[in-house]
Amino acid sequence: MAEVRFDRVSKVYPDGTRAVSSMELEIGDEEFMVLVGPSGCGKTTALRMVAGLEEISEGELRIGERVVNDVPSRDRDIAMVFQSYALYPHLSVYENIAFGLRLKKVPKDEIDRRVRDAASVLDLTEWLKRKPRNLSGGQRQRVAMGRAIVRHPQAFLMDEPLSNLDAKLRVQMRAEIARLQSDLGVTTIYVTHDQIEAMTMGDRVAVMRKGRLQQVATPQELYDRPVNLFVGGFIGSPAMNLVQARLEASDGDGSYAVTVGDQRLSLPQELIAARPALRDWSGRELVLGIRPESLQDAALAADAPADRRLRAHVTLREALGSEVDVHATIAARSAETEHVRELIEDRGGLETLEEGGETTIVGRLAPRTTAAEGETVELAVDTAALHFFDPDSGLGIYAAQTEGAVS
Amino acid sequence: MSASGEAAGGAVAVRPRARAAHPESRAARIGRLVARGPLNILLIVIAVLWLVPTLGLLFTSLLPASEITTSGWWKVVGQPSIATFENYSALFDNRDIMDALWTTVQIAVGNTVLLVIVASLAGYAFAWLDFPGRDWLFVVVIGLLVVPLQVALIPIFSLYNDTGLFDTVLGLVLFHVAFGLPFGIFLMRNFFAGIPRDILESARIDGASEARIFVRLILPLGLPAIASLAIFQFLWTWNDLIVALTFGRDTQPLTVAIFSQTRQFGSNIDLIAPASFLSLAIPLVVFLAFQRYFVQGMLAGSVK
Known part of the structure; x- marks a missing residue:
């Protein structure tokens, strides 16, 4: 040994x-x-x-x-x-x-x-x-x-x-x-x-x-x-959804929100506390990572606040028995960085980055969900579990100085 | 001599198809037979053409010496048969022929063994060891494949004269090994290169040295190729006449001994016929004994 x-x-x-x-x-x-x-x-x-x-x-x-x-x-x-x-x-x-x-x-x-x-x-x-x-x-x-x-x-x-x-x-x-x-x-x-x-x-x-x-x-x-983005996208199955987003500070009360296309998710205080470096990003574009497990059918989570939901158009429903994987498009730009392209290549290059401001995201929903192909679904987002990455370097945004990063 | 050549051709042409046969429909099988019909007919014609003189030699060797020139082969199979083994018992009592047979065995076995050892060592080195100039050296070996041995007869004759190798079994063995090596190395290297790299690496990690890998893995795994090289070389050198004629005077293999029995007028057919048949039968037996490996080796080198 x-x-x-x-x-x-x-x-x-x-x-x-x-x-x-x-x-x-x-x-x-x-x-x-x-x-x-x-x-x-x-x-x-x-x-x-x-x-x-x-x-x-x-x-x-x-x-x-x-x-x-x-x-x-x-x-x-x-x-x-x-x-x-x-x-x-x-x-x-x-x-x-x-x-x-x-x-x-x-x-x-x-x-x-x-x-x-x-x-x-x-x-x-x-x-x-x-x-x-x-x-x-x-x-x-x-x-x-x-x-x-x-x-x-x-x-x-x-x-x-x-x-x-x-x-x-x-x-x-x-x-x-x-x-x-x-x-x-x-x-x-x-x-x-x-x-x-x-x-x-x-x-x-x-x-x-x-x-x-x-x-x-x-x-x-x-x-x-x-x-970084690469690790975030590589670990986890289905893979983390990566979209372009914009961080915004609400005036006065010190709370933050992230806009994805024309939709807005407000961020909980503990998330900002865990990722203090986010404060420097207000008003800037970043890459938002949402794990499929962090999405839930809002109809099944009635208590999910309205400012933590995403509306999406279902294109594919895969029932796995214990859960349902829902592929849906939202009006937002895909993250297009070198890391993302590599990840797509590694998965066989079958997915393509959508043009024209539409992005496909995958949600892993409870099997009782009624989301059906061709319909619109409201997805409740576990905002405490969101991930944020620097679009240029691909590094995760955590403390002021991102630790342990290579490349 | 010719029959063994035919056997090799037949086995190689037919066996791979038989081995590759998978379960198939009746129609497909009939279609395949029809498609192969011309090939089979051709093979049968060639077989008969080779077989006729071989059988003629066998029957002649069984006729009493006095009958050979006056009667024909039908006397052997006809009734009453006049076939006799006298010629063969005379042959086995003939010191010169028996000495020549022993010389042939020494040359054929000796050079085959030596060639297999050297060619498989060299083949392993070319396939799996990294050394500077390896690929160029291998190209040179391939180039030597096309050098006919006749061009070397005179220079080596004078070399042998100087070194005392003239008229020795060793000299003949060395000559055959030298001219067998390009093909031998080529065959061994290609076969060994087909052994999966992982197996050799695994052995290295298990603690094996190169020598052990060669003995414990390469030789057993390379057996088909080694067997086919051995058969090739054995047949070629057993039947050799020109090299033995050039480099031997008293060192006579069977081919030379038989050749020396031919006379301008009236050859000793009663001696030549059984000796020739004996000279033909031994390699045939060797070939049949190792045919399985031979075919495997041919396949293994080409079809992966």
Whole structure:
């Protein structure tokens, strides 16, 4: 067990591409750290540098007390689970799991004990004699896990280990891996592009974008206080609605309101208290972030004050059983920043930024809602949970000096 | 000699289709048979053309020496048959032929083993190790594929004279290895490059050195390619005449020994026929034994 420390680590390819730029990250002993970000953000490169599969161009990487920049993979005492599982096709499940131990000249009976222990933990005992090609995807995934855990390594590295499984199995293995990790107490770095995996599994989550760390925090912190537009839009599903808005101070009484198109939401005092920097923004354009969960059908929340509502035109209603996702357009301009464009690209580029002052927002409403396609709905907004971002830098607007921000 | 060539061609052409067959409708199957009809007919014609002289050789080898020039093959299958194994027992008693057979085995096996070792090591290096000039060196290897061995006969003859390799089994082995290497490296490198990178990286993380990765992963996973290279090389060098004729005087493989039995007037057909058939049958047996790997290897290199 050991800490892993990135000290201004960079990866520069011979053609000049910077896959990872001065990464500063400390992963504590026994911590489960998730690296998350869109494809090409450098998360896998960062992991491969820890594994020793990618040379470190600049900076220092430590595992435990040791600087490992020049230590070959085989001497780093780490175990890795690959996206493809990378099982040895010509060896049985037993031999696959035992492979690393045999190389380390562990005594035979000790190997046998450890392999059988791992197999029983992972429910693989009856498949030990099989070859990988005769196993299902889930079983192969567990063999890959077994190969990692028998080694008792300093750290586990996992590179999107669940992305080749079907949805149901993925949920199951997600819980399984999280449980195994906390039982074994091995420092773990887990790479994924799936923000749900990141949120549910990580002790802390590191969000990356274009080779740079954006924010490292607990899942709740990321959700509640995203450091910038990118993190705000990346974490959460459905994604945060981002619209252009204007902050206005009401004369005299020190209260504030935000105008979205021709509609007005008054902001509660505690929100201003939590984000004192907002005071500097009165009379200026900013990006307003509304989580779909912060929207409710006003008809079902009769006590919602009139100045905390948005009128919207429903274009699509998706009933999920436990809730209803309503897509609706409001008369307001979409936020058009670099971060937003990147987020849209990451989601497959299917959405487009609407032209002509209309923006689609998504609300996650209670299933009793009567909102129907083609009709207008009044949405009650939980104004205490609104997010505000600087449209130029993309940074979240919190205290006077925004802390911890990179890029 | 020719029959084995035919067998290789037939297996390679037909097997991949059979293996790739998925459940399909009746109409599709009939359509496919019709479409393949001309190909099958062509293959049958070629097979018969190759088979006729082979069978002729077999029947001739079974005729008593006195009958060979005066009667024909029908005496073997006709009643009463005059077939006899006398020629073969004479062959096995012939010291020169048996020595030549042993020399052929030494040359064919020796150069095949050496080639497989060197080519697979080099193939691994070209596929998976980073070293400066790797790609250029590989281009040079590809270039060497087209160099005919005849151009090297004279320079190497004088080289062998100077180094004492002339007229030795080792000299012949080295020559065959040298000319087998471009193709061998090419085949091995392409096959090894198809092994998923993740598997090798995983082994590295598991604690394996390059040598161990080679022995524990590359060799077992590369078995089909290794087997097909071994068969190719074995067949080519078993049947070699020109190299052995150039670089051997007393070191005679079977091909040379048979060749030396031909005379301007009246060759020793009763010796040549069974010796030729023996020389043809051994590689055929080897081929059939490893055919499964051979076909896999051919497929594995091309179809991924």
